[in-house]
Amino acid sequence: DQQVKQNSPSLSVQEGRISILNCDYTNSMFDYFLWYKKYPAEGPTFLISISSIKDKNEDGRFTVFLNKSAKHLSLHIVPSQPGDSAVYFCAASAEYSSASKIIFGSGTRLSIRP
């Protein structure tokens, strides 16, 4: 039962163009969404997040959009750079008795080609 889905296992984008990574979720109790970036042989690192009370959050080249009615979020990276090549995990959380339990998607491998 995948509550957070990333249906594209991989994505290739030309340097300088926009990268759009998509994520869908099924649990309407989720109230916080995060994107993590992971390089090989390293742990995931936090990239950007958005609360369910917002529909957009921007941080430099990274923007996350949330469409609650569609239970869909996306991460936009513009312009894409070679260092952006990594696996991107979408994640969602809902408070359960003082704990914050994050549910991760399966990841999308982004490759930026020159």
Next chain:
Amino acid sequence: DTAVSQTPKYLVTQMGNDKSIKCEQNLGHDTMYWYKQDSKKFLKIMFSYNNKELIINETVPNRFSPKSPDKAHLNLHINSLELGDSAVYFCASRQGNTDTQYFGPGTRLTVL
């Protein structure tokens, strides 16, 4: 100045052995987690401790036992290792009422 560290980074062992993975965070966070990343690359939560108290315990075989000697450490002990335990295990920590978790570099466990 590693924020969340894990040892060892790689662990190769035989079926039936008992092994431990250690995690330490120097961020002063209250809550720590263990995740398992399986062969399909899903990151699944296993346990969470808040101030040394177990608060999340997913459906994990009781061969897995987390131990938190203090709030900066959360170790994972695995008894009677099985082939299916082969995976990358990530430790993470979180502070207070934020949702952002900070991950360690992972421990790749291979059971032969």
